[in-house]
Amino acid sequence: MTQWQMILYICIAVLVTILVRGLPFLVFRNGQAPSFILWTGKRLPAAAMAMLVIYCMKDISFGTVGEWMPTLAACVLTVVLHASFRKMVISICGGTALYMILLHIL
Numbered sequence: 001m002t003q004w005q006m007i008l009y010i011c012i013a014v015l016v017t018i019l020v021r022g023l024p025f026l027v028f029r030n031g032q033a034p035s036f037i038l039w040t041g042k043r044l045p046a047a048a049m050a051m052l053v054i055y056c057m058k059d060i061s062f063g064t065v066g067e068w069m070p071t072l073a074a075c076v077l078t079v080v081l082h083a084s085f086r087k088m089v090i091s092i093c094g095g096t097a098l099y100m101i102l103l104h105i106l
Contacts, residue, residue, distance in 0.1 A: 066106035074099035 024033075033041075053075065061067045078095030085091070 069106060070099050070102035073102055 028037075057071060057075070060071055074095040077098050078091050081094045082088070082091035
């Protein structure tokens with residue numbers, strides 16, 4: 001891939017990102033979205049998180065403690081942090097940090 005191709009791909013990615021992010025503001029100018037859009041907006045974050053949890057836990061092997069303990073402990077800590085602080089950044093960073101630490105210790 002040449003340098004010009006890379007620059008072109010980056011420009012296309014930037015334009016598509018701007019379009020996707022700005023399109024709802026153009027379509028719903030008065031600030032009133034249809035009820036289906038509002039319903040989806042309320043439920044989609046939880047559905048996405050559930051899908052990520054299932055994806056992360058699908059390959060857990062219960063052979064030894066070192067194989068399943070980091071994942072389970074990180075998930076529990078993530079839930080506890082989110083229930084305590086309701087800040088997604090704290091929840092994700094705390095769970096990831098514990099997972100990485102336990103992965104290297106165990």
